[in-house]
Amino acid sequence: MSVTVKEITPQSIIKELEKELYVADESLATAVYLALKLEKPLLIEGEPGCGKTELAKVLAQMLNTDLIRLQCYEGITAAQALYEWDYPRQL
Numbered sequence: 001m002s003v004t005v006k007e008i009t010p011q012s013i014i015k016e017l018e019k020e021l022y023v024a025d026e027s028l029a030t031a032v033y034l035a036l037k038l039e040k041p042l043l044i045e046g047e048p049g050c051g052k053t054e055l056a057k058v059l060a061q062m063l064n065t066d067l068i069r070l071q072c073y074e075g076i077t078a079a080q081a082l083y084e085w086d087y088p089r090q091l
Helices: 008-019 026-038 052-062 076-083
Strands: none
Touching: 008 026, 008 052, 026 052
16 A cells, blocks of 8 residues: 555545544545645644554555654653654654
C-alpha cells in the first residue's frame, strides 16, 4: 500500500485506512487530505486508545515514509520536544 500525495482524495484516504481496519469519518479524512495537500502538520489529540498513533502508523505506511514518534506528556516543553530528542526513550 503506497500512494502519492497527488493521487490522494478524502475518499481514497478512507478506503486506504479501511484496508488497515482503521475506521475514519469524512471529517478526519478531509483534515488528513488538507494537511497533505497544503504540506502542513496535523495535530491529532484525544484520549488514550482512541487511535491517534495507529492513524500515524497507517498514514506513514500508506505514504511509504518513516514514522518518527514523539511521546508527549503533561509538562513537556518545546525545548525538550525539539532539542532533547532521545529516540530510544520514545519507543
